[in-house]
Amino acid sequence: MSAVSISLPRVLARRRLAGLDWQLVLYLLLLVAFGWILGFSAGFGSEPTAGTLSQSMRTLIWLAAGLAAFVAAAAIDYRWLRTAAVPLYLMTLGLLVLTLVIGSDTDGSQLSVSLGGLAFQFSEISKVLITVVLAAFLVSRGERVRRLSTIVGALLLVGLPAFLVFRQPDLGTALVFGAIVLVMLFMAGASVGWLVALGGLVVAALPALIGSLHEYQRARLLCFLDPSADVQGACYQLSQSINAVGAGGLVGQGLTAGRHNQLGYLPVQSTDFIFTVVAEELGFVGSIVLLVLFGLLVWRILRVAWTAPDALGRLLAVGVAAVIVFQVLINIGMVTGIMPVTGIPLPFITYGGSSLVSLCTGLGLVASVRVHADRHRF
């Protein structure tokens, strides 16, 4: 961290500052601000436990860390990452194993490691790390990217960390890994025929995969198929969430005035179900504003990918886009009842420092592609 803060002024002092995608930064800041306000509303009325910082204060600390990570990542020349791919991969595996071994209990599953009182979920940063590693791998394949061996290699490469997060158990992150692999393989030029065949294989294996899930994960998945089943039990969150989203109506009930939210009907409203608070308190208008912000952000990322000087930059950008779009789809789809309930946070909005810092790092890398593009234009 100290190295970053020293190098920052130097980096930004250069004319590369002009290369920074200021729109990308704007949308990032708007989303983060949106998330901070919503997090405040979701926690409104509940007193902080004595001796701990209030949630919005902690969010501010994480926010600062996230922005620092963004600037640092943007300052790094992304091409350097290619040489660092192997250590990064080993680091990823190491962090995930560490989480399994000493992870503290959050809601019954080993998901996070506590660092100085601020819990950090390594599975979040692993999404970004895997994107970098996979991009490096695919670039290294060169012309051979169309071969089946590339797909198999990518699957093996991602399979090991995916297995580790699945064991935590963190089904959501494992699914994000899947989305990253699929999108990056496709955008790297992998054979569509083999990808389709792979997709068929996954569909065929679905029953076996569902069978391997924990009981509660399976129960939540089935809720998505029939939300009215077992309304008091496993599907409770989902049916309450759909009610709250619907009750938001066109303009919502106002910040901190969402009755479902404030009466505690949304047990994890500050985390995975934060969008219900958006929908209930800010209504359809607020929800669409949020969706549009995501859309604009993704558009800027894709624009970086399109104009990237090399395949590494392009794949980094689409990988980060895949993470964000997939999480938005699964999260909002989940709270509106069109996607199964899995623990996937809503990017920038869900309270959680690890997700925020990780995504900022990812976006910083995307910005880096842009910042460092002109130097290599020859």
Add this chain to the structure above:
Amino acid sequence: MAEAGGVRDLPPSPARFAALAIAIALVFGVLGVRLVQLQVIEGHEYAAQAIAAQQVELPIPAVRGLIFDREGRPVAVNVPRWVVSVVPADLPDGDRQRVLYRLAQLGGVDASALGDRLDGYRGSPRDAVPLIVGIDRETAYQIGEEESRLPGVQVTSRPERRYLGLDGTADGQLLSAILGYTGPISADELARLSASGYLADDTIGRTGIEASFEAELRGTYGADLAERDASGAAGRIIGTASEPIPGRNLVLTIDARLQEMATKALQWGLDSAHLESGVTIVMNPQTGEILAMVSLPAYDNNAFAAGIDPALYQSYLDDPARPLRNHAISDVYPPGSTFKLVTGLAALEEGVTTPTRKWPTYGCFPIPDATDGSCLYEWNRKGFGPLDMVNAFAFSSDTFFYQMALKLGVDRLAKWAHQFGFGSPSGIDLPNEAGGTVASTAWARSQGRAGVYSGELAQAGIGQNVIAVTPLQLLNAYAALANGGHLMRPMVVRGFANDKGGLVEPFAPEEIAAMTADPGNLQVIRVGAREVITTGHALNIRRLALPGALSGKTGTAEYGIAAPDGSLPYHSWFVAFVPSASGADDSTLAVITFTYRAMAYGNVSTEVVKYFLQEYFELDQDLRYDPLTLRRISPDSP
């Protein structure tokens, strides 16, 4: 992937970019459409569901209806009962000792007992645990003032039933047989009644009018609308779903003053003959209205309001005189000679005899079918010579009525017993009424017998052995005699009242059935009843200076197991009515007294009725005899 630099990048594929862009656009499109569907199109529906899920109705108990006596005196009211409760979750451990000590000090109870009660509570720590029930208002206010120093402490009041006497102060004895009592609802009752809106901490009428008029007295509970959080706990009240409708107020047919008068007379009779148990009922024969109904020993219905002390309850249950039963309606006894009313009228109606025909009487009347030649004694063991109906009734000749019963046969006797209302509950507006027994062929078959023996039939003719009645049935039969043949439904509730006890919606008196008896025959019996007083053996009661022609009938009803000398224990009855003249059907006052196991020289019941009439008509006379010594209570009285 360690292969550095040398590998040439593939150029970006515009087709794949386009595909990715379309896929991403689809994702946002699908989410957008879903939000339109949920929030814009179906929004109202979900809002309604969400509101329903977030609200809970908190019941508002209705005020229980008041009960007044016929003169508008309140006899059942509601008073606040103050309860000190503690919410364990709001009482910090550090303050617990101090708070409980202070509460114990203020409430005058033991602090460790409060601690035990708090620890013994097994519900949610958010529940208010009642610690001291029934503190006075001053203490309640004192605790309220110290509220800020007593965290977790709540002082609440809830209405509790209070029964009042004649002077408006608490009196749980005077009317308990009629009013009954309310008490906390039991688990069984709750299981049965929760669908009708009864709550876990509700009270319910258990017996008496409190039970028979439960629905009217209870009223209709209202409901506040409150927010409900996800744990189900109620929060802020946001509106009223329905206002409670107070219970209806009732006016009794009972006059508390007459009730007290009748109680005093009966208690005197029981005390002077060393008896435990008896009944006095006062009625208006024209309407069936009960003016007083005393069943002794009485119990204290005020003791039930907040849940009765188990020791007291057990003592009621263990008392052989069974104070919790209303002996006037719930228990049956042989009516003895008072039943000659039925036998006499039946004999006239069925043509067995005429008003003028005389029949021989015997010292001991031989039972016709008895193979051992046994006979049934006249009560004086001598006989009275030839008697007509009026004199036979006046002298209460057993052998005369044995002959009538045997000539009638059991089923014709039963027919007239039923016409007088015997053998089935009268339908009075009180619970737990017994029906009694009237011998008949059908009854004998229901007992697994071919028929009734002639000895039993003869005994039935004098109200013994196979006849059992409630005191109310017997009084009601005499009321039908007194009013000219109308069997009225006895009533204790006159109608609905306003808050001041004024009658606003009277209940009409109801005739159960018009008797088919000839009015002339009824008059013969009424004259006989008058002769009981004037020429019969009812001692000095004839000397009462009453504004009417006191008529009546005594009864001593043997029952149970004979003593070594052949004598049986007996109950004593006296039933009376006061027409304007001998044989008239205009009586508006009828009284019955029954004394249980009244083995005294005098007829205890007659003395009780005498005492009541002296008081009722405010006579300047006291003609009472001590039933044990047969000495005048006031020898100098005119």
